Amino acid sequence: MLLALITASLYVALWSTSGWLTTIVLALALGAAYGPIISLLDGVAVRVSAGQASGSYGRIRRWGSVAFILASLLGGALLETGNQDIIIITLAFSALALVLALFLIPENGPPIKQQSSAKPAAWSEIIPVLATTSLLHGSHAMLYGFGSTQWQSDGVAESTIGWLWTFGVFAEILVFSFSHRIAHWNSSRLLIVASVGGLIRWPLLALLSAPVLLFSAQILHALTFGALHLGAMTYIQNRVRPAATSTVTAYYSASSGMAIGLSLLLAGVLNTHIGRNAYFAMCVFSALGFLGALYCGARARDLDAAAD
Numbered sequence: 001m002l003l004a005l006i007t008a009s010l011y012v013a014l015w016s017t018s019g020w021l022t023t024i025v026l027a028l029a030l031g032a033a034y035g036p037i038i039s040l041l042d043g044v045a046v047r048v049s050a051g052q053a054s055g056s057y058g059r060i061r062r063w064g065s066v067a068f069i070l071a072s073l074l075g076g077a078l079l080e081t082g083n084q085d086i087i088i089i090t091l092a093f094s095a096l097a098l099v100l101a102l103f104l105i106p107e108n109g110p111p112i113k114q115q116s117s118a119k120p121a122a123w124s125e126i127i128p129v130l131a132t133t134s135l136l137h138g139s140h141a142m143l144y145g146f147g148s149t150q151w152q153s154d155g156v157a158e159s160t161i162g163w164l165w166t167f168g169v170f171a172e173i174l175v176f177s178f179s180h181r182i183a184h185w186n187s188s189r190l191l192i193v194a195s196v197g198g199l200i201r202w203p204l205l206a207l208l209s210a211p212v213l214l215f216s217a218q219i220l221h222a223l224t225f226g227a228l229h230l231g232a233m234t235y236i237q238n239r240v241r242p243a244a245t246s247t248v249t250a251y252y253s254a255s256s257g258m259a260i261g262l263s264l265l266l267a268g269v270l271n272t273h274i275g276r277n278a279y280f281a282m283c284v285f286s287a288l289g290f291l292g293a294l295y296c297g298a299r300a301r302d303l304d305a306a307a308d
Contacts, residue, residue: 001102003040006033008095015088037098039253043246044105046237057233058179065173069166076162121239125299130251132191132292133232134259139198139285140224141263142278143205146271154209164214168221175226182230187238188297190231195293197223198286206279224286231293239300 010030017023042061049056071094078087121129151161182190201220208214232252240248263285270278 001099003033003037004095004098004102007037008092008099011088011092011095015085015092034095035253035257036250039250040246042233042253043249046233046245046249047242050237050242056180057237058176058230061229061233062173062176065169065176069169072162072166121235121300121303125296125303126240126248126251128292128299129187129232129235129296130255132289132296133228133252134255135285135292136191136194136198136224136228136289137256138259138263139202139282139289141260141267142202142271142282144260145264145267146278147205150271150276151209151214156209156211156214160211164211164218167215168218168225171219171222172226172229175222175230179230185234186297186300187231187235188293188300190227190234191293191296192290194223194225194228194231195286195290197227198289199283202279202282202286206276 007030010026010033014023014026014030017026045057045060049060074090075087078090148161148165151164152158156164197220201217201224204217204220205214208217233249236245236248236252263282266281267278270281
């Protein structure tokens with residue numbers, strides 16, 4: 001709640017300032033205030049879903065994706081008005097709405113049980129998992145940073161580009177909605193699926209330009225992000241001590257964000273020199289993520305066998 005209140009206050013401060021230096025300082029403060037909220041909410045969702053039916057986390061998380069689509073549509077409509085004031089005021093009220101929503105979260109939830117009989121993971125096991133998820137998140141850099149501009153240069157209409165992004169989010173919503181169907185999968189299997197999805201998706205985006213074919217590539221967002229995020233949350237729920245859930249989700253969020261940031265720098269350089277072929281470099285991240293997922297799965301099995 002405190003972070004959400006600070007976020008709302010910083011939006012108001014940004015609305016009333018005009019200097020570039022002040023804007024940069026406020027923007028950095030805004031990132032520091034807003035950034036942890038998502039990982040904290042993920043931690044809450046993981047803890048709450050631990051005592052529920054299989055796949056409950058995915059069915060909670062899908063509403064974040066639904067809200068993303070609705071906010072994107074609203075944001076697009078506000079941008080078309082050309083009124084910058086109404087945009088930032090809407091952001092401030094959104095943060096205040098988050099404060100009100102947080103009152104709905106019970107302070108004292110049901111007792112939390114470790115979902116797996118395995119011994120909770122130590123940091124020596126957690127760090128390789130974070131490294132693997134960071135690589136897989138980083139593989140999205142070319143798409144996130146330059147996908148829209150690449151499609152524009154290929155002659156794809158802006159409205160179609162908007163639907164391409166929306167289609168990808170719809171795909172992840174489907175994965176989250178039916179996560180109970182794959183609740184028996186361990187985190188390593190989900191991360192392997194995510195990495196294989198990247199090895200298929202990134203070459204497709206490098207080679208395809210026809211909108212109909214691009215939609216087929218965007219379906220794979222269900223794997224490259226949906227399976228990836230479910231894999232990370234499954235690992236945290238099953239193998240991290242409940243008391244450390246928020247800490248590990250925060251490290252997951254921070255490491256993933258840092259990986260995307262660094263990958264964007266690389267993608268920018270590659271995009272300047274080789275254009276859409278930079279997607280093939282993203283395959284390297286997916287391939288390394290694949291190896292990391294195999295290692296994490298093998299290490300978890302070894303630790304479980306030693307504990308037995």
